[in-house]
Amino acid sequence: MTTLQERPAASRPGVRPGVLGRTGLYAVLLANAVVVTVFFVQAGFASNTLIVLGRLAGLYGALLMAFQLLLVARLPWFDRRIGMDRLTSWHRWTGFSVLWLLLAHVVFIVFGYAQSSSLDPVNQLVDLAETVEGVLRAITALAIIIVVGVVSARYARRRLAYETWHFIHLYTYVAVVLAFTHQVAAGTTFTSSSVARTYWYAVWGVALASVFAGRLVLPLWRNLRHRLRVTAVVPENDDVVSVYVTGRDLDRLPARAGQFFLWRFLTRDRWWQANPFSLSAAPDGRTLRLTVKRAGDGSAALRHLKAGTRVFAEGPYGAFTTLHRTRPDALLIAGGVGVTPIRALLEELHGHAVVIYRVATDRDAVLYDELRELALAKGAELHLVTGPPVPDRLAPRELARLVPDIADRDVYLCGPPPMMNAVLGSLRELGVPRTQTHFERFSLAG
Structure with missing residues (x-):
């Protein structure tokens, strides 16, 4: 079917939203890499080249770890311009970069100190763990990151339930705390300069605050404000069902056509499970609708939802707008x-x-x-x-x-x-x- 209508003139936008979002993230990372390098140089160089390389690898690895937190903070400004799928992909590859940098940090440091002592690398590592504050915490953090890296590899990831993988992944936050305390306690860059130490606290404070705001505060605030509930469940065919959700002040929920939410339907057996489902109708300020095909127990259970069921929704997410x-x-x-x-x-x-x-x-x-x-x-x-x-x-x-x-x-x-x-x-x-x-x-x- 074809119907002709008057076509609007082509718009000439300035900077595209996606370019603006990516440029913002790259600029943040590059600016902090420059600052880290300046503080590293100001702290002076060790006489051993391997130790210098090890310290620099540790600094960049920790900076990328903080950047990773920003990528998964689900901050609306970045999400609308870049999209959760791309941010997640960048988070994945940044994670592997962190792993290799931290492994290089350990190898260079251990062999560098072993070069200056009579100890072999294994005994040198044991000696550092016993005599230098924070090294044992750093080894524990690295072990956690290795485990998370292994279960995040494509082969393992496909064989794990999302909830299992996510639970293991949460231990990354433990590794973050252990690695950070090691750096501020033993890192020459930060022990020799109060300005550098203050800067490092600020970097990690912003990264952790972003995660706290985007992953906890904002979803809680929106759900308390809108109080979402199921109003109707309509089968579309034998395998597909539409769920209608309403709430308070939905005209103030910044959702757009093409976006999705992570939906939790607060029933006794499914409250812990979150699934990403797109809106199947443009938001009208009164009702949200999702349409889901049966693909597993979770999606199949939606057919049996009762009107009045409370809903906890994270979002809206996505740059598909x-x-x-x-x-x-x-x-x-x-x-x-x-x-x-x-x-x-x-x-x-x-x-x-x-x-x-x-x-x-x-x-x-x-x-x-x-x-x-x-x-x-x-x-x-x-x-x-x-x-x-x-x-x-x-x-x-x-x-x-x-x-x-x-x-x-x-x-x-x-x-x-x-x-x-x-x-x-x-x-x-x-x-x-x-x-x-x-x-x-x-x-x-x-």
Whole structure:
């Protein structure tokens, strides 16, 4: 179906929100790396090169550890501009960098001191632990970080339940405290300068305060303010259910179409389990709606929720919003239940839109009637593409046929990972700039 409407002129934004967010994070990290280096140089160099390298590796490793906390603090300003999936990915790779830097710190320090003494490296490490304040705490912190690194490796992560992995991951905060107290007690950079020590307390204070505010204070405050409850549970088909949630002052909740929450439904058997589900309708200030496909015990249990059930929701999260638009027209591509944020975005979008909904069969097209009504009301084109995964029905040639001006549109994509990877490849072949391609993968950390 095609309906013509007047198209708004292309906007010419200044700095894109994503670029602004990334630049802000890089600037914070770079500025602190420069300050750390200056304090390190001012403290003077040891005569042994290995010890110098070890101390510098320890400083940069600790700085990256503080930066990691900022990445998972879920601060709204950064989350809206970068997205939790990218912040989580950066947190993961920063974590491995921390691990290697701290291992280098230990190796260089131990071999450096062993070079100046008659002890072998193992006995030198034991001697340092027994004679230098904070070294035993540092060894304990490193052991914890190694364990967390091992369980965070892709092979192990896929075999652990999220709750188990998360519980182990929480021990990182113990490692943070142990490593910090070791540094301020034994680090030459901080024992030789009260200014450097004050700066280091400030860096870690800001990092920990960010986590405390973003992960605890803000969610608690919002839930106390809005007092969310389930008002209705509506089956969409045998496997999919929509849950309607209401509360107080929802017009003041800064949620946008395309975003998601971490939902906890406070029933006796599920209160401890949080799941990321997108809004399947644009927030209207009165009701929030999520639409979920049964994929496990947690999502299956939503069908049996009772009206009045209390809800604890963390969020809204995600950069999959119209904030990042660069073009006046848009293409929305959904696969399966990935239609939920796409349907919400269509409700909020201005300008001409094309919607492609990819499913195996017609009966899998959840919310299709709503999409069709929205498309008619907004003058959008809607294409339902059905069939098995092979052959690929969203290959470059097919996409170009359905949307000839695809390179001139913003593209929003949500669906199963294999489909998303295939479509992203098609978009690259068709010359769609990366700045016009918007997608988000649900992944949690910390």
